[in-house]
Amino acid sequence: MNSTAFLNIENLCKSFAHRSVVSDFCLAVNQGELVSLLGPSGCGKTTTLRLVGGFLEPDSGEIFLDGIAIQNLLPENRPVCTVFQSYALFPHMTTLENVMYGLRCSGLGFQPSRHKALEMLSTVGLADQASQNVTRLSGGQQQRVALARVLVLNPKVLLLDEPFSNMDANLRVQMRDEVRSLQSRFNLTTIFVTHDREEAMGLSDRIAVMQDGCIVQFGTPREIYTSPVNLYVAECVGHVNKVHIGDRVLAIRPEHVQINKDRGEHNGIVVSVSYLGFITRYLIDYQGDQISVDVISGHSPDLRQGEQVSLSFGSSFPVV
Amino acid sequence: MMSFEKSQIRSVRYTDLFIALLLTLPVLIFIVWPIVEVIVKSFLPEGFFSLEIYRNLFVHNSRLIFDSILSAILSTVLTIIFALAIALYVAFCSARFKRSILVALMLTMISPPFVSSLAYIMLFGKRGYIVHHVLGLTWNPYGMHGVILMQVLSNISLAALLIIGMFAMLDPRTLEASRDLGGKSWRTLCSIVLPLSMPGIVAAGFIVLIKCLADFGTPIIIGGRFTLLATEAYLAVIGRGNLPLASAISVIILIPSLMAFFFYRHYIRQTHGVSVAMQKIGDRGIEGLAMGSWASSTLGMLTWFFLFLMLLQYGAILFATVFDYRQGHFIFTLEHIQAIRLGKMASFVRSLCYSFIAAIGVSLFGALLSYYLESHKGVSSKVVDFLSTLPYILPGPFFGIGYILAFNDAPLALTGTSAIVVLNCMFRQLPVSTKATSAGLTRIDPETENAATDLGSGRLRLLFQIILPLLKPAFLMSFINTFTATMTTVGAIIFLITPQAKVVTVELFNVLRDGDYGQGAVLASMIIISTLCVNLVFTRWVIRRNG
Known part of the structure; x- marks a missing residue:
């Protein structure tokens, strides 16, 4: 009190x-x-x-x-x-x-x-x-x-x-x-x-x-x-991706995922690309998990649907 | 291909025109024509223009006009004061009481004419049980005070329900805001609740005023030597066959009704924004507004006193069906019931039939007319809409006399038939029917209609399979209303029935006029019980259908 x-x-x-x-x-x-x-x-x-x-x-x-x-x-x-x-x-x-x-x-x-x-x-x-x-x-x-x-x-x-x-x-x-x-x-x-x-x-x-x-x-x-x-x-104040890595589930915000054409720890496939003005949102399929990734539009890589990409995950927290 | 489309469009236009005629012609024939006939008859009594009748009325009967207006205004003001007190009490009291009071008000609204007068004479008359036997007094209940008292008693329930309905539409948030800003209950009531409910209160007042002005029966039964314009109109027709005089009086009665009507329409237009704002959320009304104990007990006393009077009234009538009061004792008797069974059962059955036919007829016609008017917005639709609401403000005698004048000769000689009675009852209730339907229609999402047409259903199919089923509650409401109104009305049809084919309300009026109160009690009880049963059955139906 x-x-x-x-x-x-x-x-x-x-x-x-x-x-x-x-x-x-x-x-x-x-x-x-x-x-x-x-x-x-x-x-x-x-x-x-x-x-x-x-x-x-x-x-x-x-x-x-x-x-x-x-x-x-x-x-x-x-x-x-x-x-x-x-x-x-x-x-x-x-x-x-x-x-x-x-x-x-x-x-x-x-x-x-x-x-x-x-x-x-x-x-x-x-x-x-x-x-x-x-x-x-x-x-x-x-x-x-x-x-x-x-x-x-x-x-x-x-x-x-x-x-x-x-x-x-x-x-x-x-x-x-x-x-x-x-x-x-x-x-x-x-x-x-x-x-x-x-x-x-x-x-x-x-x-x-x-x-x-x-x-x-x-x-x-x-x-x-x-x-x-x-x-x-976490979901009340923003979008979170639930990602299965091994037997653990991590929650990662869309801006904490980095995508590159080739450098990265994980591989995924581009499902869709939406241009939203300030940011561009990519929907990536990662081992069955659909992950949204937000990138500031000026810095966004030129990716197409179906393309293979590399992902690295930034700060995350475990899901109980 | 092109020409085929064109001819199809043309045929659609002709069908439209045909439907328009089919719906507007009855309005013109059965509403407008009788009104015009009354007005014409009053100005051209012998076939040429003359103001003689009006001159006579105003010069020699100014007292009559004055009395009529004064007593109607007094009745209205008193009714509204009582109704407001009851409505406020209902708003403030606990949910349990609220329910029972609402039911009591609705039950007492379903009442045949003159029940108050009948009970009043039996209990408070010269030889009335309470006045003469219990209190040992001798007083004269007849006169203007008796008429006003009766009109107030028989209109309070209706007015209270109208005002309660208005309260229920208030946005509860607005009232919370008032309290939130520091407004105590009384201030909230006076500065927020009453101003916002004004349209409803004015509407209730206007309905009561018209009913009082058109009431010719109460003065005959209880007025003694006190008489009113409507009574004179009735006597002019029934006693002397003087239709021009009756027409002129009807026109005079119509003037204040028209004024009230236009005032109301103007007022509603001005406060339209208010009512829309209120309808947005409102479902709980002014519930929860605590009231000082002094105020709430005053309102409570008035309410319970009124309900006690109603209980007394209905109790006395039921009691009087089988008990006679002779030489200081109550004697059980089946005499009155016997008398009714022998002589007046046919009238009762006839009333039931008329009511059923009129109720089904006008509910169907009203639904179709209203649907047509809603889907064809335009000047002509507005005119038809206005014309079809006219019967609502027409005093009963006016509408009855109009029918005598309009349908006495060819081309439509209906006088003396059952059709004229049923048609009169139908078109008199048309406004309620169309308003119920259009209220139902506005609740239908226009997208529903578009979706149906989009899916390829034709216009008629749309009407019968989509629109009408959605309008079922409105249809049932209209049915109940018209049935009840026809079972309990006397104002217009007393001019139209023949001695061979009376209806039960007219029988009731006649036995009361002749002072046979026992038979009156039996007839009144029969009307009350049968109407109540139909109401209960159909209201159940509406409620169940609405889930």
Whole structure:
């Protein structure tokens, strides 16, 4: 247990109809840190987030925020705010009214609320959309409203529930950067739920990889990528090849395999070549194992389908 | 080759035109023509243009118009207040209560006309059991207050179910967001739930308002000397054969209905974005919003009080089928049942037949029409779509009088036949049928249709093998609705039946008017039980088919 952590989740359990969804979940998050919960759908990450947000009641376990137990507080009384996957903006209100809503709830007067809300809107670059109905905003703008709406309340913890899943690729990258810069600017302790490895890697201070309702590994993106505790974690943050060498099975990332026309320890046959822009991906048949190999396109050897190649394996880890 | 293709295309066009005519002609004949006839008759009472009838109505009967509008508005407002309270209570209460309340509301919605009035007179009337015997009071239940009370009681279930349906469509995330931002339950309710449900609440209000305006029977049974426009229209036809006057009154009743209708359409268009946003996720509604104990117990009391009244009402009616209250004692008797068996059984069987035929007919026609309109988007389709929804807002008497006027002589002399009654019931329920089907159609992935055509199935085969099976739930819904409506309606068909071929609701109305409450109780029970059985059987079917 890390008693100095800002947000401390201890032994959280939740089951639905006798099916355990979150089991014995422990996590300690430092102040100002952005932690991702990463895992495939059904691993319990959204349920965990809803437990922290107060939308679900845990069967057992405790959540300490700044030393105070909050697991029994209603959502309206928790200093924790959520940005929902669908944004859940109030469709019958303007942008400004959406951002003012929480301030008004806290008992702040109309004029001060309006002033603070406008300020926050210019921070997220939406000052000119203040009196626009939120349903008329674009996806990126709606997301900014959802962020502004919670940031203006200065919550102790920010929860993000797959906030980029409804966006196209370009907008996704742009919003990711914006969220990160707002998060560090306000020094917000943040939990971010995603199934997208790239998002988790690019955004997080630390990643908690989840499986069957608990954390399998918790560490910085580099730690998780380079020294995963098992194959599941390794596959969560990137592609891995499973290679049979003798009676052992090794897991090797595609960029850790080198291919040459003739120099190398092992022989394989090119099955296919895909040019993906920055990298070129080769699919190699090695003694019945299909191995993907990524090479930066400028440095890629000129290989054709069916050609014999030599392989050498770089850093790898054994598969249990 | 070329010419062959051309002729094939042309033949497709002719088939299309033929189908279009086949589907739009009935709408024109059985909906538009009667409406036009009523309006024409009111302005050309003797064959030439005259505003005499309207002048008379407004000058000499302004009190009648005022009373009608006032009582309808009061009934509507009270109904909506109660319905809202029940809907909120249902949203907040535990799942177990929720289920039972929903079932109770649905059961009480399947009710023949005037059951409230019947029970009210038996329990709270001048010689009513509770008022006279238990409380020892003498009071006058008849008058405007009685009419409003009855209209409120008989419309609450429907309005509450409509509003509950609206709540269920709310995006639960929006409500969570409100709480997340610090909104307490009451604030969430007032700033988020109610504004977002407004279209549904307005819709419910508009439906109740039209029903109250068109209600001519309640004032006859319980109004005493208090009378309303719809009642005057009824008396003008049945008592005096004055069709021009009845037409003019019908047109006047139609005006507020039309206004409500256009207001509603306008409002819905404005808030379209809202409803779409809400339909995206919404499945759980406002469940889980905790409410203060004071508020929840107030709402709970109102809800349980209403359900208690309903229990009392149905209990009293069932009880009165075999018990008579004479000289301070209840006496067991089979007299009323005997009387029905001798005289009115044929009407009951006739009602069942009419209801079955109308329900099957309109469900088929509505499905075909709706499919055609969905696949032919255009101005003419929009017009037909609008025309086919008109019966929904037409007051019952209006639609009945229209049928008398339109089908009295050649070319279509239907007066006095069973066909006119069945057709009237069919086309009156057409809007529900087409809406159910088009809701079902929008749920069908257009890709499914494309896939079927792609695999080489012809249009008709596509319709019968792909589309119709997928529409089975909508079809059954429409069937249940029309069957129930026809079994319990009186508004339009009372003008169309002949003394030799009555239907059961008209028999019920007549015995109540004559004060024979025992027989009324038997007839009402028969309608309730038979309609309930059909509903249960077919709802089961829908549920089972939907897995």
